[in-house]
Amino acid sequence: MDLTIFLIQCLNALQYGLLLFLVASGLTLIFGIMGVINLAHGSFYMMGAYMAYALAPIVAATFGGGFFATLLVGVVLAVILGYVLEWAFFSFLYEREHLQQVLMTYGLILVFEELRSLLVGDDVHGVEVPAFLAGTLPLGEMMTYPVYRLFISGVCLALALGMYLVFTRTRLGMMIRAGSTNREMVQSLGVDIKFLYRVVFAAGMAIAVLAGMVAAPVSSVYPGMGDTVLIICFVVVVIGGIGSIRGALLAALLIGLVDTFGKVLLPQAAGVLVYVLMALILLWKPDGLFKAG
Amino acid sequence: MKTSILRTTVIAAAAAALTTAASAQPAAKLKVGLMLPYTGTFAALGNAIENGFKLYLAEQGGKFAGREVEFVKVDDESDPSKATDNVNKLVKRDNVDVLIGTVHSGVALAMAKVAKESGTLLIVPNAGADAVTGAMCAPNIFRSSFSNWQPGYAMGEVMAKRGIKKVATITWKYAAGDESVRGFKEAFEKGGGTVVKELNLPFPNVEFQALLTDIAATKPDAVYTFFAGGGAVKFVKDYSAAGLKKTIPLYGSGFLTDGTLEAQGADAEGLFTALHYADSMDIPKDKSFRLAYAKTYKLQPDVYAVQGYDAAQILGIGLKAVNGDTSKKAEFARAVEAAKIDSPRGAFSLSKAHNPVQDLYLRQVSGKENKLVGIASKALSDPARGCKM
Numbered sequence: 001m002d003l004t005i006f007l008i009q010c011l012n013a014l015q016y017g018l019l020l021f022l023v024a025s026g027l028t029l030i031f032g033i034m035g036v037i038n039l040a041h042g043s044f045y046m047m048g049a050y051m052a053y054a055l056a057p058i059v060a061a062t063f064g065g066g067f068f069a070t071l072l073v074g075v076v077l078a079v080i081l082g083y084v085l086e087w088a089f090f091s092f093l094y095e096r097e098h099l100q101q102v103l104m105t106y107g108l109i110l111v112f113e114e115l116r117s118l119l120v121g122d123d124v125h126g127v128e129v130p131a132f133l134a135g136t137l138p139l140g141e142m143m144t145y146p147v148y149r150l151f152i153s154g155v156c157l158a159l160a161l162g163m164y165l166v167f168t169r170t171r172l173g174m175m176i177r178a179g180s181t182n183r184e185m186v187q188s189l190g191v192d193i194k195f196l197y198r199v200v201f202a203a204g205m206a207i208a209v210l211a212g213m214v215a216a217p218v219s220s221v222y223p224g225m226g227d228t229v230l231i232i233c234f235v236v237v238v239i240g241g242i243g244s245i246r247g248a249l250l251a252a253l254l255i256g257l258v259d260t261f262g263k264v265l266l267p268q269a270a271g272v273l274v275y276v277l278m279a280l281i282l283l284w285k286p287d288g289l290f291k292a293g
Numbered sequence: 294m295k296t297s298i299l300r301t302t303v304i305a306a307a308a309a310a311l312t313t314a315a316s317a318q319p320a321a322k323l324k325v326g327l328m329l330p331y332t333g334t335f336a337a338l339g340n341a342i343e344n345g346f347k348l349y350l351a352e353q354g355g356k357f358a359g360r361e362v363e364f365v366k367v368d369d370e371s372d373p374s375k376a377t378d379n380v381n382k383l384v385k386r387d388n389v390d391v392l393i394g395t396v397h398s399g400v401a402l403a404m405a406k407v408a409k410e411s412g413t414l415l416i417v418p419n420a421g422a423d424a425v426t427g428a429m430c431a432p433n434i435f436r437s438s439f440s441n442w443q444p445g446y447a448m449g450e451v452m453a454k455r456g457i458k459k460v461a462t463i464t465w466k467y468a469a470g471d472e473s474v475r476g477f478k479e480a481f482e483k484g485g486g487t488v489v490k491e492l493n494l495p496f497p498n499v500e501f502q503a504l505l506t507d508i509a510a511t512k513p514d515a516v517y518t519f520f521a522g523g524g525a526v527k528f529v530k531d532y533s534a535a536g537l538k539k540t541i542p543l544y545g546s547g548f549l550t551d552g553t554l555e556a557q558g559a560d561a562e563g564l565f566t567a568l569h570y571a572d573s574m575d576i577p578k579d580k581s582f583r584l585a586y587a588k589t590y591k592l593q594p595d596v597y598a599v600q601g602y603d604a605a606q607i608l609g610i611g612l613k614a615v616n617g618d619t620s621k622k623a624e625f626a627r628a629v630e631a632a633k634i635d636s637p638r639g640a641f642s643l644s645k646a647h648n649p650v651q652d653l654y655l656r657q658v659s660g661k662e663n664k665l666v667g668i669a670s671k672a673l674s675d676p677a678r679g680c681k682m
Contacts, residue, residue: 009506
């Protein structure tokens with residue numbers, strides 16, 4: 001492998017890692033801050049992808065908007081939906097044991113899959129990359145790199161920065177962090193913890209939906225897409241440390257590297273390398289790379 | 294003494310009367326077990342197969358050999374780990390007369406194993422695992438679709454004839470991918486070409502970037518690939534986005550562009566694939582089939598619908614020969630082996646191992662269709678390696 005190819009593979013790894021972070025950050029938020037194992041996270045991602053497919057013509061017809069308008073509409077819908085879902089289902093899960101959370105959210109996966117089948121059907125769909133992002137950058141004489149993938153990486157970095165700023169520099173972030181460590185104390189200090197959790201959940205869902213919408217042009221939209229994503233998201237969260245955004249970012253980048261170079265150097269083992277990585281890291285640091293916060 | 298003879302005669306007479314009465318009743322319903330993917334990445338294929346099957350049944354007035362049909366459906370979720378349990382549900386719990394399934398080769402292999410042991414009639418309407426009509430072949434197992442080897446071999450012949458010398462292959466590491474590439478390699482190397490690199494990634498992983506970079510680094514003359522469903526859409530789009538479509542021509546087994554053209558858009562334009570079906574054939578049976586399918590389901594049929602339709606045809610032909618009696622397995626098999634199946638893909642017959650002996654067509658993507666360009670391989674028969682029948 002010569003230097004150019006090595007660098008291109010590093011770029012591939014970085015881009016995949018950032019995409020993973022984009023998708024997994026919503027999960028670590030909900031899992032870390034609220035202690036709820038949300039198996040339906042993959043379904044939220046799928047919802048985002050199908051929204052990108054289904055909303056684009058509607059948004060174009062009513063607002064005349066393009067890609068960013070669709071993203072905005074999707075995020076707004078996700079926040080509303082997240083608020084309702086939290087109120088209807090998830091608010092019952094906070095004090096429960098993990099098994100009950102798994103059962104409830106697994107049930108939600110099945111419901112969302114069937115709803116998807118009823119509303120949009122079972123066909124595979126593609127979402128067009130918006131025209132102004134559809135260019136490519138040449139890399140050497142043989143290959144080009146799609147600009148859109150760089151855009152996705154940019155969105156991930158912006159999101160990571162945004163979350164960091166909200167958590168460390170705002171009152172809301174401070175309350176969220178406090179609420180995750182001691183719910184009762186925060187309540188007795190006069191903060192409406194129920195409303196807070198609802199906001200965090202809505203944000204987590206909105207991030208997942210945004211990830212699905214942004215990734216849709218490169219991942220194609222098909223039934224069952226949520227399940228594959230869900231497993232890798234949990235690996236990211238576990239390796240990174242539950243509740244740690246920093247950890248999720250580092251874990252995602254590590255997985256990106258292992259997966260990319262594993263595919264090229266050790267294709268027979270490519271399927272298990274990520275899990276081997278997880279096992280090794282847990283042996284070294286049983287709580288994941290970073291503590292919550 | 295006298296009472297017992299009298300009793301026996303009365304019982305015998307009663308039994309005879311009842312049997313005649315019973316056979317005067319309408320024949321028992323034929324239980325058809327449909328084990329197909331109704332959820333997951335192959336859901337659309339499962340639906341197409343069922344639609345095709347039911348279309349043929351409707352054309353026969355809803356009956357096979359005078360027997361009405363009762364369907365029992367099981368969603369196999371394309372999951373090989375649940376496959377044996379799912380098949381046993383149909384064979385042991387529901388006592389189906391015929392098994393129809395499935396799409397995923399791993400699941401189909403489990404079905405073939407159970408069918409071989411229990412003797413239940415099995416007609417495979419898609420799964421191309423070579424072993425189904427190879428090492429696992431049996432007198433009660435039939436296939437209406439293809440073997441993974443066939444489209445690969447046909448494409449290998451075509452690419453060798455075009456003078457292509459160095460090829461890299463890429464696919465998922467599972468039965469269908471491995472066998473497709475093996476078939477391709479066999480024909481391509483026989484024709485004087487070399488496979489310089491064989492790339493694969495675990496099923497159903499769709500992160501291709503690393504391997505696309507590897508292909509660019511290897512610089513082959515062309516690439517042969519097998520992907521299907523959602524993976525095929527992503528691969529074609531990624532291949533084009535990486536700029537490889539212009540520099541390294543992409544060839545594939547037909548599933549790369551079947552049922553996926555709407556999603557792939559301009560990225561699939563001009564791609565050559567080999568399959569036993571195409572979108573614009575000049576075959577009268579195909580034209581009437583497409584019309585009937587579109588009228589009934591408000592959808593365009595694809596190769597999966599044709600395979601489902603032909604599975605029903607095979608069942609119909611066999612049942613007609615045995616008058617609806619599914620226990621007459623040998624006569625069923627003989628009738629089907631001798632028959633010429635009037636398929637929308639063109640008439641075909643089954644090999645000794647019960648796999649279609651058919652023309653493989655060379656197609657090129659033009660607009661939103663896989664246009665027929667020529668015949669890649671005429672009357673290609675899978676070698677049925679390992680079959681002892």
